[in-house]
Amino acid sequence: MKLPKELHDKLAGEFRIAATRMTESDSPAEKLYYFSVLFGEATRVLNWHWDTELVLIWFATQQTHNVIAGRQQSITQGEPIVRLTDAYFVALTDAVLELADYVEQEGNEQQLLEIIGKFAELAYFTTGNGYYLAQKGTFKVF
Known part of the structure; x- marks a missing residue:
């Protein structure tokens, strides 16, 4: 991402706080609430500095949140x-931490694609067909 260093650091820090809170919580609803920090923080940073990779993060995390919330x-x-x-x-939570590492280390597009793929698989798992395929062993999410 082509963001100023302070925005990389802010995003990574907020993502790590969200991951910590997700780990500490016993409530699935609360875990999802903290997950929403990802697209919320991405939105705030986009208001200050436009970046295509960041809007991909916003989109992937918001859609992941919406699919999980539906389930x-x-x-x-x-x-x-x-x-x-x-x-x-x-x-x-592990995927959130990978995203924080990506942001903090200013990773490359291939790394971002792999992380977004993890979010997509985690979201797909929550669908009827995704759950069936995971049960069948077609793909492994965790």
Whole structure:
């Protein structure tokens, strides 16, 4: 990303705080709340400095959040088939930390693509077909 160093540091710091809070929480809803810091902080930085890689981060994390939130709502409404376990949230938190490292170290586009791919897989896992494919062993998210 072509951001000033102080914005790299701010983003990475906020992402790490979010990951810490996700780890400390026992509540899936609270974990998702802290995950929302990622696209919230990306939005704030985009107001100061436009960057295409950052808007990709904003998009990927916001969509991941929305898909997971939809699954959580289904679970609370009594659809227990797709379960979001502790291991799922550990994998999500690990992806947040990878994103923080990417931002902090000013990683390359290939690294960003791999991280966004992890978020996409974690989101897809929460769908009926994604859960089925994971159960079948077609892909492994965590």
